[in-house]
Amino acid sequence: MARLLTFAEIRAGRITRLSLEALSRCREIARQRRGSTVAVAIVSDNPLAHFEELARYGAEEVFAVTDTVFASATRTPRSAPLTAALAGVIKQAVPDVVVLPSEESVKEILGALAIRVFAPALPDVSGFDVLDGAVKAQRPVFTAGFMAHVRAEGAPVLVSLRAGSYAACQNPEPSSMRIRNVPFAFDEKVAGKTLRKVVKAASGRIDLSETSVVVAAGRGVRDEKGKRLIEELAALLGAAVGASRGAIEAGLFPPSSLIGQTGKTVSPDVYIAVGISGALQHVAGMSGSRTVIAINKDADAPVFRHATYGIAGDLYEVLPAFTEALKQKASTGD
Ligand SMILES: Cc1cc2nc3c(=O)[nH]c(=O)nc-3n(C[C@H](O)[C@H](O)[C@H](O)COP(=O)(O)OP(=O)(O)OC[C@H]3O[C@@H](n4cnc5c(N)ncnc54)[C@H](O)[C@@H]3O)c2cc1C
Structure with a gap:
């Protein structure tokens, strides 16, 4: 039995494909390990808009952090509030394993989050399995010339998952989903940084990481x-x-x-x-x-x-x- 928690990253108003891949993998593990549960953390100014999709992909429980600091037009860089929000969810959800999509935002905060919740982290893995009290994973190293087999023990263990490691599949047997609101208060002054401008690399182009x-x-x-x-x-x-x-x-x-x-x-x-x-x-x-x-x-x-x-x-x-x-x-x- 394992309590699995994953994170739904939202980009351009949609849950990213990689987040759905991570959620699908968690559901697969939960099916193999009887009695396991799959929860999702969502951090947004409007998490409600994404609940239906999370249910379709098999989330049993959602931990929602709602704050305008996560709106796309905010002047505060997301890394400090995101670390605080996810640490808050982990504290409330008490998971055994936290599976994060290896998005840019996650790469930026994984180390800080691991310190914050005092947990080992396995970054950028291309596959993982959950054991009793441990996670084993593999990770391409030396420009994918070799595969490192790694293992971490603890509760929770943080894992960040590379794109394309697993398929994103909807749950053929959707069940009910519980919603938990996680209290969150973030003082923007604490971030110590202000986002002055977001520069779009190109307009009208299809996002490389989202396309088939x-x-x-x-x-x-x-x-x-x-x-x-x-x-x-x-x-x-x-x-x-x-x-x-x-x-x-x-x-x-x-x-x-x-x-x-x-x-x-x-x-x-x-x-x-x-x-x-x-x-x-x-x-x-x-x-x-x-x-x-x-x-x-x-x-x-x-x-x-x-x-x-x-x-x-x-x-x-x-x-x-x-x-x-x-x-x-x-x-x-x-
Ligand atoms: C630390 C480091 C990091 C790097 N990171 C990256 C990275 O992230 N991404 C990356 O791409 N590279 C990276 N590189 C560079 C990488 O090593 C290669 O130099 C680069 O990928 C070569 O690009 P290419 O295949 O387009 O060019 P080339 O190696 O020059 O190959 C061009 C190919 O086109 C073929 N060709 C030529 N004309 C035609 C034609 N008319 N029709 C059909 N085929 C034709 C040739 O036969 C040849 O195989 C990195 C290098 C270093 C040292």
Whole structure:
């Protein structure tokens, strides 16, 4: 039996996919360990708006922290109030394991939260199991070249989960959900910081970490024509555009689209790597993708080792043929 607590991160008014993946994994563990319970912490100016979705994904209990400091327009950076709010929930919920989605916000506070609740933390794991009084997990290290097997004992143990480690599945047998309001009072002066401006990297782009299809460009995409081919394919598929360091250095794509060790980690259903060699530092950010399609003119490029399907050819010939075939398929409705 284990009391599991997870955290629903809200971005752009929606619970993130990674949070739903963490919740789904908790439900799976609860099913395996009889008598276990799954609770969710939600921290927002309006948690009520998300209760229905949490119930659909199998939350049995919700610990809601309501405060305007968590509204998107607030001038206070979220890390200090978020740490305080989650510490308050943990105190009230008394969980055995706390599973946090490894979102940027969580990465920022995990250490502080662990100290605050005096608990061991296993950051950025790609899989975990709950034992009696302990958690064992695995975590990719050295740019995903090795897998570290780690174990922590305590109550609670904090775990942060990487994107794409588990599927987000709705609960086929929804049950009733209890709501608990957690008292919260935060003095903004204590934060000691003021948020002066939030700069959007790009408007109208699909969020890389939330999408199910990514078209990623590498240095092989060498000009505006290549960029247009990438964007056309992405638009047809409703995909987000990502890039390797090579493509960003060439100045064709914004740094916010970087995927890899020093960029974003993505785990879409389909990842299309175009003109990307497959360096370890890039692969570290996309190895959780379910299906990888690689297009590269060098048949020996390392990227093919990570590909489900590979096309050895010039992207300037392959992409127009690919998009044309997709358009025809769409027009005939096949
Ligand atoms: C500490 C550190 C951190 C790093 N972090 C990252 C990171 O987060 N993300 C990242 O991406 N990189 C990162 N890098 C850089 C990484 O090592 C590689 O240099 C980079 O990923 C290479 O980008 P690329 O594959 O686009 O370019 P290249 O390695 O130059 O490969 C270009 C590929 O395009 C193919 N090609 C060329 N023309 C065509 C064509 N017409 N049609 C089809 N294929 C074509 C070539 O055959 C080649 O395989 C990091 C490096 C270091 C040292």
